[in-house]
Amino acid sequence: MADLLPGNAVIGQSGGPTAVINQSLVGVILGLRAGGVGTPGNPIRKILGMRHGVNGLTKGLFHDLTNLHRDRLEVLARTPSAGLGSTRDKPDQEYCERIFKSCEENSIRYFFYIGGNDSADTCRIVNELANDRGYALRCFHIPKTVDNDLVENDHTPGFPSAARFVAKACMADFLDNISLPGIKINVVMGRHAGFLTAATALARREEGWDRFNDGPQYVYLPEVPFCTDSFLQDIATAYEATGRCHVAVSEGIRDTSGVSIGAKLIDQAQIDPHGNVQLSGSGALGDLLAGLIKKHLAPLGGKPPRVRADTFGYVQRCFPDQARVDSYEARGVGRYAARLALSGELDGSVTIKRISDPSTGQPYAVRFERVDLSTVAAKTRQMPEEFIKGTNDVTQAFMDYAMPLVGELPLYERL
């Protein structure tokens, strides 16, 4: 093991919370403790938690996690959302000055940041500034996002649990829809990447899938240009055949020019510090699509169609039902980052690589791997082509990929 820098370690959580982001926090803490941090004689003395990420760091707002009891840590690990508080701040040059001031004042030499691609970028900027200043700061990014949109990762912690919620909710909602037939739209999170919307397809159960007999019947992803006419035609086809239709739509669907359908429509749009328009926390897109259908779809048997739209909202990212794989891996990436730091690595982002091939039937297996921060920072991964089927569906390859992540789903019986 390389010599350790004397100083403190700090851990932060950033971006949208997930059901398992506290597993990663606990993973870092336990990983550092396993390396002797916090014990007499070890050069790393304290484990500090940033209150609301770099925002709290610049204000000197910390939780001392060095001696937090293991029982509390284990409950914290099962607690959804970001226990330390999160932030959407993206540090600029002046902001970074304040970060360093705080790091120096608090003798911080180990910096762990749990978050998505924006957070990896924050991590990269902080790291570069530290290098420029000749301040030895070891920076590690730990992946997290329900959107599953980090490059270099097979998938990201948070996605499996969110996908599990979405699949269970869609399964129940499809059964609701065949019980009281109508047209039902479910709007799912994912601004640029369709993975979470695609996961609604895991709700399907019938062998030899029959579109008219099992839902969701159509899945609309941000990766595929959204055409209103095709959308209405798809729905008309299912509705005329069966008197009902159940579809999943990504909040991030965009038109052929790449303009977000939701962002075009939402009044009083709010812009976050990263320049993103607010898509979640509003039912506007679902209501717009429902309105289009009511306006354009021909009545069946003289009756106008019953059309409903639900927007799954924030509950999908934090619902307290961790997928087993997710709780294990989210803990693991945190522990692995601590191990990298203690083994003398200077910086990096932890990634999850799958080492089993889903198409072979071999059991699911992954390993963690360190990559350079710049490889992951501020880049967005989208659904690969082999996961997308036509304009309105996912492939079996996607199902094979996603199934081991969400774990066992409830059985159901149809009469």
Add this chain to the structure above:
Amino acid sequence: MADLLPGNAVIGQSGGPTAVINQSLVGVILGLRAGGVGTPGNPIRKILGMRHGVNGLTKGLFHDLTNLHRDRLEVLARTPSAGLGSTRDKPDQEYCERIFKSCEENSIRYFFYIGGNDSADTCRIVNELANDRGYALRCFHIPKTVDNDLVENDHTPGFPSAARFVAKACMADFLDNISLPGIKINVVMGRHAGFLTAATALARREEGWDRFNDGPQYVYLPEVPFCTDSFLQDIATAYEATGRCHVAVSEGIRDTSGVSIGAKLIDQAQIDPHGNVQLSGSGALGDLLAGLIKKHLAPLGGKPPRVRADTFGYVQRCFPDQARVDSYEARGVGRYAARLALSGELDGSVTIKRISDPSTGQPYAVRFERVDLSTVAAKTRQMPEEFIKGTNDVTQAFMDYAMPLVGELPLYERL
């Protein structure tokens, strides 16, 4: 046991589905089988399921459930939504003629209908018509509704599981809100009765509840006239104190004249056969309230408030996570209806009475009781006064009432 009429039994499911309505279906089936139905020599021969309630009955669309394998029944019982299909049809005189024609043609003498107050009314009408015609039909209503709005019942099957979902979702969402502070509105089902919205308060965990430190911070019920100014003032108070606010609002909130806030606003309103305006399956009410806040709330520290609204939607009534009490009681009311029929009762509605007093600390206990159909039919129960605290909260009496119903909730740790 009184002599049994020779003929068949039929079971239907009606109204909005729930997570446990199939438990009641299975309860009736197993109750009838326990009485020998379907065995040689028993005068009741077949157990038929109506496809989509009375709608399928009039068309002669049945599932034969007489010999459905027990293993399939047990999976069906855990399956959310109405396995037989549901309906919102409310039979008029002509419709009832068709019901009788079908009953006669199919030798039906035992009629079991699982549903809410509209369904109890359907049951009552069918029963009265049968009596007028001198057709011996034994009619039993089995309670079901997530709204918990049936009179004569301590609570109704479906409510505990929906309350469980709402409490878990609100718990996670409150943690999300303190992690990334802002103003968050969650719109919850319940057109006339606030029980389900009130159940969001079960998400609170802190001993000696502190409104500014634990959510939901305010709860708005349809039983309390909704005043926009007070609502904005409540939110301003919490927001100015803590920089965030987390509230639950019933979809059924109404102004001082009793006019539904949601119904006033929703474009393209759809009316169901019972004359109800569509409130669910749209984000319109939440978005309206969010818009009001954005418009009227003063910025804090120069920044406009971050405001989000989620509408829990259909997932709250069918999410596959049955509360333990609910699965047991939903099965029980079905079995009890079968027992009433086999013991010679002519008609009635099964009700759930609580025999323990929540304020005494004695263990939760209920019994089932038959009441006349007309007692329950078409009547709506609202939150009693002792459950309502001021204009924006619930009482400890409500918490004591609801806590045993939802069962154990996930633990969480706050730093």
